[in-house]
Amino acid sequence: MEALRNALDFSDFPRTDLYVVAVAALFLLVFPLFPHSSFAMATMIQFLMFSIYGMGWNTIGGYGGQVDLGKAQYVGIGAYTTAVMLVRWDIPFWISMPIGMAVAVCWSFVLGYPLFRLRGHYFAIATIATSLVLKDLFEVWDFVGAARGLEISPIHYDPPDFLRLIFKEDIYYYYIILGFFFLGILFVNGFRKSRLGYQLRAIKDNEDVAASLGINVHWAKIKTYAIATAFVSLVGSFHACYIKNIEPEDTMSLHISILIALMAMLGGAGSLWGPIIGAAVLIPLKSYLKEWLGAHAGLIGIDLVMYGTIIMLVSAVEPRGIWGLMERIRGRRRG
Secondary structure (H helix, E strand, C coil): CHHHHHHHCCCCCCHHHHHHHHHHHHHHHHHHHCCCCHHHHHHHHHHHHHHHHHHHHHHHHHCCCCCCCCCHHHHHHHHHHHHHHHHHHCCCHHHHHHHHHHHHHHHHHHHHHHHCCCCHHHHHHHHHHHHHHHHHHHHCCHHHCHHHCEECCCCCCCCCECCCCECCCHHHHHHHHHHHHHHHHHHHHHHHCCHHHHHHHHHHHCHHHHHHCCCCHHHHHHHHHHHHHHHHHHHHHHHHHHHCEECHHHHCCHHHHHHHHHHHHHHCCCCCCHHHHHHHHHHHHHHHHHHHHHHHCCCCCHHHHHHHHHHHHHHHHCCCHHHHHHHHHHHHHHC
16 A cells, blocks of 8 residues: 555655646547547657656666666567467467566566676676677577567457457557556656665665665665566567567667667656656657658668767756756756
């Protein structure tokens, strides 16, 4: 009950912020009811997916200060578990998704125990290495389709198949991932006020001091790493049903891992709204700039340069990201 009260308690935020959040939540709820293109709907679904990715990363990377650049491997584990179970044994999403989360969490414990003996950039490099090794293994594993990947045949269009998450219209996918999005916010809100959340902030400030206070630093990191993994693998399972065609390069590439980390860092790592803000900036920017500048003007790659420049500028002005910049401006006004 205490965990539920913490999850529903937003009283530490200014009332103005809560009004903005309420308006944003209302917009997300009614968005599909207004005229929109299929491209806009796909962009919104991508925004919600990467927001949840960022929330998961934020638990270990933001509150814990451990820069993890290998989260794509858990996207792949979740996606492949759901795809394999659906294609080979016709097991519905709502059964394969928690199984995929369990497999990913178990793998995170196997990796987390030795990896969290490392600190700083050594840990970041190790996470990249483990992710790339797993990706290479999947590219030669025939059971999961090797480099070709797996295709989920859309055979249950009429009526919509809610068990297998096979739909003809994206509006169904939108509201399902929106439900996960709201649940993710509540979970992280409760997490940051939990005992583990406070322990992680102490670890982030100074590991040695945290250990001297009786905190099991190694175990706290491993548990949080598992929580972050559960977030990411859940969306990976959704990704498999939404895209219907997965391959190692699509789900386990280094590009995805870095993009997940950048979302949270740009928006404000270590804050509840940071990953959402980062996704709200980068995903539409990435999608529309690639469409407008890349396809129409022939400026291939200019979208990457532009949003990379934005990240560098924000980081130079305020290392805590956009949310930190907003807090600084608000503090000056109060002063």
